[in-house]
Amino acid sequence: MITKTIRLPEDISERISYRAKKEDIDESVAIRQLIKLGLREYAVNLYREKKATLREACELADVSLREMLELLMEHGIKGNVTMKQQQRSLEYMESLLEEETLNL
Amino acid sequence: MRLVIDSDSLIKLTKAGAKEKVLSNIEVYIPPMVMSETTQHKDKFIDAFTIHENIEKGFLKVKNPSHSSFVKSLGIKGGEAQVLMLHETNFAISSDDAKFLNILENLNIPYLTPASVIVFLLKKGAISSDESRKFLENLKEFISDEEFHLAMDEVENDN
Numbered sequence: 225m226i227t228k229t230i231r232l233p234e235d236i237s238e239r240i241s242y243r244a245k246k247e248d249i250d251e252s253v254a255i256r257q258l259i260k261l262g263l264r265e266y267a268v269n270l271y272r273e274k275k276a277t278l279r280e281a282c283e284l285a286d287v288s289l290r291e292m293l294e295l296l297m298e299h300g301i302k303g304n305v306t307m308k309q310q311q312r313s314l315e316y317m318e319s320l321l322e323e324e325t326l327n328l
Numbered sequence: 329m330r331l332v333i334d335s336d337s338l339i340k341l342t343k344a345g346a347k348e349k350v351l352s353n354i355e356v357y358i359p360p361m362v363m364s365e366t367t368q369h370k371d372k373f374i375d376a377f378t379i380h381e382n383i384e385k386g387f388l389k390v391k392n393p394s395h396s397s398f399v400k401s402l403g404i405k406g407g408e409a410q411v412l413m414l415h416e417t418n419f420a421i422s423s424d425d426a427k428f429l430n431i432l433e434n435l436n437i438p439y440l441t442p443a444s445v446i447v448f449l450l451k452k453g454a455i456s457s458d459e460s461r462k463f464l465e466n467l468k469e470f471i472s473d474e475e476f477h478l479a480m481d482e483v484e485n486d487n
Contacts, residue, residue, distance in 0.1 A: 242393050269388070274426040288369070289365050289366075290369070295340065303471035304425070309472040310443070310478045313439055313443075313444040314479070318438055320329055
């Protein structure tokens with residue numbers, strides 16, 4: 225582990241103390257846990273906004289691919305393919321069918 | 329058709345119960361990283377176990393990609409990078425990841441989403457309308473509404 229020094233607003237510091245007390249853990253453990261939770265949320269948001277691939281989101285959230293798919297579903301994200309992308313995909317599918325017909 | 333498939337698309341087609349139909353009608357390849365991602369915890373997840381079995385039996389082929397400094401320069405990592413490296417003439421790519429699909433579009437590489445793979449099987453005559461509806465309904469909880477509805481329209485309009 226590495227050591228980082230950060231400045232925290234008083235209200236956030238109070239919330240960290242609250243969690244530490246509630247969970248009966250050190251404040252440093254509470255901070256690490258909350259950062260981890262925040263990273264998961266951040267990964268979910270990046271995937272939702274199409275700014276991260278599923279794999280990048282997994283790395284950020286530090287979970288496996290299947291765990292990430294479950295995490296996304298918990299957040300109501302079923303997939304992030306756009307209408308335009310699906311239209312292009314179907315167009316390509318049609319061209320593949322034509323190619324197959326020509327090859328017969 | 330020869331298809332290179334990424335982990336996301338393979339897992340979703342497996343969960344939808346469509347994988348066996350896909351593998352019996354399309355020559356499907358995966359790179360080693362997709363293999364390790366999709367078969368991870370095969371003792372815990374039934375879909376991971378069946379993918380492992382498909383590989384063992386040779387229905388799903390694992391192919392090592394050639395190194396590509398071009399792909400590396402794109403900043404893509406992991407399975408997606410290997411999928412892209414495997415992409416050759418006559419290889420289609422299947423993915424369900426919007427950011428990766430955007431990268432493919434920018435490179436003028438066409439792609440198939442898992443829902444489009446189902447529609448392809450229907451139009452090819454490999455599965456019936458009822459089967460394609462069932463597979464798409466199973467896929468529904470894992471894909472975007474846009475992907476689901478456009479694919480379902482194709483099925484409903486198919487004669």
